[in-house]
Amino acid sequence: MCQPELVSAIDSAPPVCVLGLGLIGGSLLRAAVRSGRRAWGYNRSSESADAARADGFDADTDLVSVLQRANESGAIIVIAVPMPAVDATLEAIAAHAPDNPITDVVSVKGEVKAAVERAGLSAKFVGGHPMAGTSASGWAVGDADLFVDAVWVVATDNGVDADVWSQVADLALDCGSVVVPAESLEHDRAVARISHLPHLLAETLAITGAAGGELALGLAAGSFRDGTRVAGSAPGLVRAMCEGNRDALLVALDEAL
Known part of the structure; x- marks a missing residue:
């Protein structure tokens, strides 16, 4: 009670x-x-x-x-x-x-x-x-x-x-x-690195893996699955999220590259 x-x-x-x-x-x-x-x-x-x-x-x-x-x-x-x-x-x-x-x-x-x-x-x-x-x-x-x-x-x-x-x-x-x-901008700088950048990297990994053909995808296991999980997100939502935080995300992406 x-x-x-x-x-x-x-x-x-x-x-x-x-x-x-x-x-x-x-x-x-x-x-x-x-x-x-x-x-x-x-x-x-x-x-x-x-x-x-x-x-x-x-x-x-x-x-x-x-x-x-x-x-x-x-x-x-x-x-x-x-x-x-x-x-x-x-x-x-x-x-x-x-x-x-x-x-x-x-x-x-x-x-x-x-x-x-x-x-x-x-x-x-x-x-x-x-x-x-x-x-x-x-x-x-x-x-x-x-x-x-x-x-x-x-x-x-x-x-x-x-x-x-x-x-x-x-x-x-x-x-x-x-x-x-x-603070809001502090938040945006942080999530650019740990949320928005991972979406870009997951999509990149998914496209790169698919380009390897049936053999590459047939051999894919846990690391590929885990690395591409968020690539299944609705594209429109991801685009809005990334474009909405573009300034901080570009800094994080440049550092990743």
Whole structure:
């Protein structure tokens, strides 16, 4: 049985509104609900929203309705869409829930921060990035355990609201993660080396291996499989991630070469 103070903490935690129900957003919705929070999500694709509802989760394809609900309840809004969709998502937030606390789970922090500034939403925004994922994508591959014991970066840029920062950190902790504070550009320089560069190298290795023909691929074993795992990621997502962090990634790539 939960201790009274734990029940009280869960009850007082703000609801969670997840925008984007792919691997990360879908896993976050699952994890937030499992932690005892009230949570719902939005996805542009009716297929994913329908699948989420079929699994017993609260999901919708009506972004305005979802954001109005967030505005009325004071929910923390989590942006979990690909980088190319961030600007449009922020425009909708500015129109329908401008005073809500906002975070994101996009793998690039500098570009998201700049987009938030353009939308005039910096006062209540704190960036975030859970260092977890797989090469698969979509609602169906989400997992409430995805963030357990994973590092979750919570941005410490100048001027961040301390209360919003605490709310984002609490959400990460509720999902089972280990919170690591970092400034946005510092984060981007780091992940260029340990996340984005590996995607380029994995794709290069996959192409090089395939060029060796059937014999090369037939002889491939563990080292090739491990080295090319993330080459199976959705190309559009990888491109958006790498281009969004191009400056730091080019430095890392030059050093690798």
